[in-house]
Amino acid sequence: MVSKRCYDLGTARSVIRELFEYGNxxxxxxxxxxxxxxxIGNPSVPPPQAALxxxxxxxxxxxxxxxxxxxxxxxxxxVREKLSASLRRRFGHSYGPDDLYLTVGAAAALCCxxxxxxxxxxxxxxxxxxYFPEYKVFIEGAGAVPVILPPxxxxxQIDLAAVEAAIGPRTKGVLINSPNNPAGAVYTxxxxxxxxxLLTRKSRELGRPIYLISDEPYREIVYDGAVTPWAPDFYPxxxxxxxxxxxxxxxxxxxxxxxxGSEAENAxxxxxxxxGAGRTLGYVNAPSLFQRLCAACDGLTADLSVYAxxxxxxxxxxxxxxxxxSLPPAGxxxxxxxxxxxxxxxxxxxxxxxDLLLVPGSGFGVSGYARLSFxxxxxxxxxxxxxxxxxxxxYGR
Amino acid sequence: MVSKRCYDLGTARSVIRELFEYGNxxxxxxxxxxxxxxxIGNPSVPPPQAALxxxxxxxxxxxxxxxxxxxxxxxxxxVREKLSASLRRRFGHSYGPDDLYLTVGAAAALCCxxxxxxxxxxxxxxxxxxYFPEYKVFIEGAGAVPVILPPxxxxxQIDLAAVEAAIGPRTKGVLINSPNNPAGAVYTxxxxxxxxxLLTRKSRELGRPIYLISDEPYREIVYDGAVTPWAPDFYPxxxxxxxxxxxxxxxxxxxxxxxxGSEAENAxxxxxxxxGAGRTLGYVNAPSLFQRLCAACDGLTADLSVYAxxxxxxxxxxxxxxxxxSLPPAGxxxxxxxxxxxxxxxxxxxxxxxDLLLVPGSGFGVSGYARLSFxxxxxxxxxxxxxxxxxxxxYGR
Numbered sequence: 001m002v003s004k005r006c007y008d009l010g011t012a013r014s015v016i017r018e019l020f021e022y023g024n025x026x027x028x029x030x031x032x033x034x035x036x037x038x039x040i041g042n043p044s045v046p047p048p049q050a051a052l053x054x055x056x057x058x059x060x061x062x063x064x065x066x067x068x069x070x071x072x073x074x075x076x077x078x079v080r081e082k083l084s085a086s087l088r089r090r091f092g093h094s095y096g097p098d099d100l101y102l103t104v105g106a107a108a109a110l111c112c113x114x115x116x117x118x119x120x121x122x123x124x125x126x127x128x129x130x131y132f133p134e135y136k137v138f139i140e141g142a143g144a145v146p147v148i149l150p151p152x153x154x155x156x157q158i159d160l161a162a163v164e165a166a167i168g169p170r171t172k173g174v175l176i177n178s179p180n181n182p183a184g185a186v187y188t189x190x191x192x193x194x195x196x197x198l199l200t201r202k203s204r205e206l207g208r209p210i211y212l213i214s215d216e217p218y219r220e221i222v223y224d225g226a227v228t229p230w231a232p233d234f235y236p237x238x239x240x241x242x243x244x245x246x247x248x249x250x251x252x253x254x255x256x257x258x259x260x261g262s263e264a265e266n267a268x269x270x271x272x273x274x275x276g277a278g279r280t281l282g283y284v285n286a287p288s289l290f291q292r293l294c295a296a297c298d299g300l301t302a303d304l305s306v307y308a309x310x311x312x313x314x315x316x317x318x319x320x321x322x323x324x325x326s327l328p329p330a331g332x333x334x335x336x337x338x339x340x341x342x343x344x345x346x347x348x349x350x351x352x353x354x355d356l357l358l359v360p361g362s363g364f365g366v367s368g369y370a371r372l373s374f375x376x377x378x379x380x381x382x383x384x385x386x387x388x389x390x391x392x393x394x395y396g397r
Numbered sequence: 398m399v400s401k402r403c404y405d406l407g408t409a410r411s412v413i414r415e416l417f418e419y420g421n422x423x424x425x426x427x428x429x430x431x432x433x434x435x436x437i438g439n440p441s442v443p444p445p446q447a448a449l450x451x452x453x454x455x456x457x458x459x460x461x462x463x464x465x466x467x468x469x470x471x472x473x474x475x476v477r478e479k480l481s482a483s484l485r486r487r488f489g490h491s492y493g494p495d496d497l498y499l500t501v502g503a504a505a506a507l508c509c510x511x512x513x514x515x516x517x518x519x520x521x522x523x524x525x526x527x528y529f530p531e532y533k534v535f536i537e538g539a540g541a542v543p544v545i546l547p548p549x550x551x552x553x554q555i556d557l558a559a560v561e562a563a564i565g566p567r568t569k570g571v572l573i574n575s576p577n578n579p580a581g582a583v584y585t586x587x588x589x590x591x592x593x594x595l596l597t598r599k600s601r602e603l604g605r606p607i608y609l610i611s612d613e614p615y616r617e618i619v620y621d622g623a624v625t626p627w628a629p630d631f632y633p634x635x636x637x638x639x640x641x642x643x644x645x646x647x648x649x650x651x652x653x654x655x656x657x658g659s660e661a662e663n664a665x666x667x668x669x670x671x672x673g674a675g676r677t678l679g680y681v682n683a684p685s686l687f688q689r690l691c692a693a694c695d696g697l698t699a700d701l702s703v704y705a706x707x708x709x710x711x712x713x714x715x716x717x718x719x720x721x722x723s724l725p726p727a728g729x730x731x732x733x734x735x736x737x738x739x740x741x742x743x744x745x746x747x748x749x750x751x752d753l754l755l756v757p758g759s760g761f762g763v764s765g766y767a768r769l770s771f772x773x774x775x776x777x778x779x780x781x782x783x784x785x786x787x788x789x790x791x792y793g794r
Contacts (some may be wrong), residue, residue, distance in 0.1 A: 001605050001663055002670035006513045010673030017470070046461045056456055064443045068647045073414070104501055104651070104680070111679030116403045134676075141677035167731025208398050250465045254501070266398055273399035276407030279531075280538035282508030283501070287684045288649025 005140075009344040014133060015363040016040055024355050030355065036384035037357045038372040041333065043249040045302045045375075051248055052078065052295045058289065067292065071285045074275055075102030075257070082295040083257065090299055091230045100263055101274050102286035105254035106217045106243030107134065109299045111173075111281060113213055113239055113258060114142035116273030117172045125213070126166050126174040128158060129365035130336065132181050132215075144172065153364050154327060156185035156336075160194055167202045173211040173239075174199065179228060182364045182371040183336045184329020186222060189229050196235035209237040209265040216255075217243040222331040223308055236263040239270065244294045246333075249302040255290040307333045310374040310381050317385040322397030333375040336361065340395040342368055350394065356387045402537075411530060412760040413437055420569050420754050427752065433781035434754045435769040438578065438730065440646040442699045442772075448645055451693045455686065464689065468682045470652070471672055473500030479692040480654065487696060488627045496658055498671050502651035503614045503640030507572075508678060510610055510636055510655060511539035513670035514569045521729075522610070524573040525555060526762030527733065528664065529578050529612075540651065541569065541728045548763050551724060553582035553733075557591055564599045568606040571596065576615040576625060579768040580733045581726020583619060586626050593632035606634040606662040614640040614653075616697045619713040620705055633660040636667065641691045643730075646699040652687040704730045707771040707778050714782040719794030729757040730772040732760065737792040739765055753784045 010065055013021070016039055023037035046052070058067060074080070080097035087095045103109040114125065121143040129151045139146040147166050150158040163174065174195075178187040187195075195212070203209045203320035214231040219242065222228055232238040240259040260271045285291075311328060314335055319325040324338040337358075339347035344360040344367050351358050351370070361369030374381065410418070413436055420434035443449070444497075455464060471477070478493035478506040484492045500506040511522065518540040526533050526548045544563050549556040560571065571592075575584040584592075592609070600606045611628040616639065629635040637656040642648035648665055657668045668674075708725060711732055716722040721735040736744035741757040741764050748755050748767070758766030771778065 001514070002611055002666050003515055003674065006670040006673035006677065008673065010513075010669035010671065011674045039466075042467050044462070047465060052456075052461055056453075059449075059453055059456060065441070065646065068444060068649050070437075070439050070648045104684075107679040107681050109679075116400055116407075118400055119398070137677050138679060141679075191789055198677060249462065251467045252465050252682060254681065254684050254689075269399050269404060272407035273403040273406065276405065277400065277404035279406045280403065280534050281678050282504040282506075282535060282538075284504050284651065285649060287501075287651050287687070289686075290684070291649075 016359055019357050019359060026355060033302060033383070035355045035357070036380060036387055038376065038384070039357045039359055041373045041375060043246055043251060043302060043375050044230060044377060045249055045304070045306045047249045048297065048300045048302050050300055051293060051297045055293055058292055062292070068288055071288050071291060073279065073285055075100060075286055076288070076291050079291045079295040082253065083298055086298040087259070091232070092264065093232060093261055095259065095261060095272060099259055099267070099271070101258040101260070101271065101278065102291055103256045103258060103278065104283055104286050105245060106215060106241050106256040107138065108254070108278070108283055109137070109241035109243070109256045109258045110213070111138050111141065112274045112277040112283070113241060114139050114144060115277035115281065116270065117211060118142045118144045119172070122170060123172045124168070124170040125172060126163060129368070130156070130180070130183050130361060131365055132177065133363055135175060148365055156180060156183040156265045157187060157191045158195055160198055163195070163196060164202070167210065169206065171210055173213050175215060175260055176231070177215040179222060179331025181218065181332055182334045182359070182361070184332045184334050186226060186228055186290065186330040189234070192229055192234040199235060199237070203237070211264070211270070212238040213241060214238055214239045217246050218332040220247045221304060221307065221333060223311060223329070226330055228331065232261055232263070236261070237265055237266065247301045248294065248297055250290065253287060253290045255286055255294050265366065306378065310376065310378055311335070312376060313378065313381045318388060321385070321389050321392045322361055323388070323392065333373060335372040335374055336369050339368055339370050339371060340392065340397065344368055344370055351391055354387050356384060356391065406534065413756055416754050416756060423752060430780070432752045432754070433777060433784055435771065435773065435781070436754045438757055438770045438772060440643055440648060440772050441644055441774060442703045444646045445694065445697045445699050447697055448690060448694045452690055456688055459689070460660060465685055467686050468688060470676065470682055472497065472683055473685070473688050476688045476692040480695055483695040484656070490629060490654050490658055490660065492656065492658060493553060496656055496664070496668070498655040498657070498668065498675065499688055500653045500675065501680055501683050502642060502657060503612060503638050504535065505651070505675070505680055506638035506640070506653045506655045507532070507610070507612060508535050508538065509671045509674040509680070510638060511536050511541060512674035512678065513667065514608060515539045515541045516569070519567060520569045521565070521567040522569060523560060525573065527553070527577070527579050527758060527766070528762055529574065530760060532572060543671070543757060545762055553580040554588045555579060555592055557595055560592070560595060562600070564607065566603065568607055570610045572610045572612060573628070574612040576619060576727055576728025578615065578649060579731045579756070581729045581731050583623060583625055583727040586631070588606065589626055589628060589631040596634070600634070608667070609635040609636065611635055612638045613641050615729040617644045618701060618704065618730060620708060620726070623727055625728065629658055629660070633658070634662055636661070644698045645691065645694055647687065650684060650687045652683055652691050663696045703775065704772060706773055707773065708732070710775065710778045711769065711771055715785060718782070718786050718789045720785070720789065730770060732769040732771055733766050737767055737789065741765055741767055748788055751784050751787055753781060754790065775791070
């Protein structure tokens with residue numbers, strides 16, 4: 001008597017959420033210091049002090065009626081002016097306020113793009129494994145089909161031959177997520193150049209653009225002085241989806257954007273379709289107070305040194321225990337660790353019996369790996385390494 | 398090359414938004430005190446001081462990592478406990494935290510309900526004119542069909558014979574909005590009793606419940622000591638959609654909820670489908686800071702005396718000018734005024750030429766009326782009455 005698809009989605013919690021809730025329950029049982037929960041990507045460092053100061057200032061000084069009032073559906077104009085100026089400063093191009101559509105986080109941004117680009121049921125979006133599992137939910141929700149390509153191992157760059165084979169008359173877009181959740185890979189300029197050449201050629205063959213949808217919530221979370229290449233530099237028909245959840249440690253406040261640069265083909269139509277999708281999905285405007293906050297704080301990040309430290313501790317510690325840490329994440333706060341047996345679900349179950357909570361890679365479309373979210377207090381890493389030691393011993397390491 | 402429906406929705410702004418943007422442009426031309434804009438329902442009184450104090454306190458005292466972090470998809474448990482306790486205090490019943498699904502405003506709440514209840518394309522929801530025009534967008538977005546019934550004149554209660562005739566095998570729900578935007582009507586206990594009897598009988602005939610979807614963003618905005626009847630008291634299969642936008646003057650912050658009381662048939666399945674719909678639409682969680690704020694402030698309202706005063710001024714002033722003010726709004730901050738000629742669009746165009754911005758009733762499915770949003774500074778009403786006088790004179794009053 002209800003939508004079967006919605007009912008199924010509402011009853012089957014995601015693997016990650018399931019594990020997270022288990023961890024909470026288990027912590028109440030045995031104590032929080034006995035459970036080593038690496039399940040969920042909830043930032044563990046507070047927002048930057050400048051953002052907290054700005055939040056306090058906004059509330060103290062601004063007219064509450066305006067601050068908490070409706071904004072234009074695409075976002076407050078002054079906010080979009082500030083953000084587009086910040087993007088111009090950081091990435092060049094000629095971005096203006098009308099290229100930006102502010103959203104209730106990156107999930108909303110992606111949903112608006114998938115709905116906006118899907119002309120007819122059965123249209124396709126190419127997704128690379130490993131991938132954030134909600135991509136499938138969002139694409140199918142738009143009536144489209146996710147075409148999931150196997151991973152390029154061991155570096156998690158892109159298998160261009162597979163992309164070429166997968167592109168067909170129904171292909172509307174290619175979704176990338178770099179830095180990648182869960183693999184931690186950052187696409188190199190070489191990868192993006194090659195992908196752009198392929199998409200340009202294929203678009204010409206099809207007689208219409210294949211859009212590159214670049215989901216970038218981890219854009220600023222990169223290590224060892226790396227910089228995430230700016231996808232629109234490589235391929236003009238790029239639609240950028242961004243979220244402030246990770247960079248500013250504000251995941252609950254739901255603020256992000258869709259950027260459709262004027263260099264993209266049919267940019268006005270794409271922008272209009274994204275905005276229309278937002279309207280039909282019930283997104284009236286992105287939360288107004290945090291629109292103002294993010295406009296003032298664009299480009300800032302929370303203190304990422306904690307993540308860098310955790311990453312180093314894991315690389316060193318797990319390596320010493322016999323795990324394969326030859327490819328530490330270039331970005332994000334996820335470690336995608338080869339498991340000590342091919343069956344990653346069995347491996348993670350064994351870890352779970354030791355109160356060590358890891359997400360099986362098969363939940364992201366790639367078996368033989370486990371994802372560790374290392375956005376946790378550093379003490380938890382240190383304690384967890386002991387348990388990882390026990391686990392390694394069970395596998396004879 | 399994009400979704401035609403989304404493109405159309407993204408390019409055709411709503412009549413109200415169109416008029417509002419025109420008013421802004423016109424104010425820059427002739428000065429804001431020369432434009433009498435009654436187009437948009439943006440609250441004109443600030444949030445209650447207690448809410449502003451609580452907002453400042455939350456930011457000052459709470460751990461920012463928790464305050465701005467992800468919550469459960471259905472909303473923070475402590476928040477849902479507080480809200481359900483508040484609902485029990487105010488309305489009785491046995492509401493608990495698991496009956497509440499927090500949403501990004503009432504628009505999101507409605508979208509989740511329509512998507513959750515629609516089993517197959519072509520399922521129907523009954524809507525009463527006059528109606529908020531986005532209802533049509535939301536229902537069609539779920540793949541369902543809005544069945545729009547003509548108004549019950551002159552009191553804008555419900556024409557039961559029309560409902561009876563409209564209910565068929567595809568009817569999934571009946572949408573009510575009391576207090577009503579734009580008519581200002583509040584359904585009486587008699588109306589709700591009769592509607593409940595009809596729906597109970599029809600549900601029995603169909604062998605499954607027809608749900609009553611009660612959209613209540615104006616619940617607390619009623620006049621002359623009136624109280625909005627609580628729809629679930631009359632019909633147990635009621636799904637309540639609520640928003641804090643109007644009651645707390647926080648429309649830009651997007652906070653609301655869906656309430657599925659356990660007394661509703663198949664409540665767990667309906668709740669799961671609503672939550673699943675939220676997931677597929679990209680609603681990760683309702684904004685976390687304002688979840689906490691609304692939990693602390695549920696039941697409070699902004700200072701409604703300004704709206705009461707504006708309503709009184711309009712009733713007296715317009716009545717003296719020869720307008721029909723025999724049915725002032727019982728609730729909301731909208732006046733639904735019979736126009737001085739049958740063609741309400743022509744009437745509103747004539748008003749617009751005097752810089753008096755009213756929304757034609759036909760935009761809400763009922764011609765012969767104009768909507769005035771009187772959530773405006775009281776001075777604007779006083780100035781506008783002069784212009785209304787000129788307009789009345791043009792019609793020989």
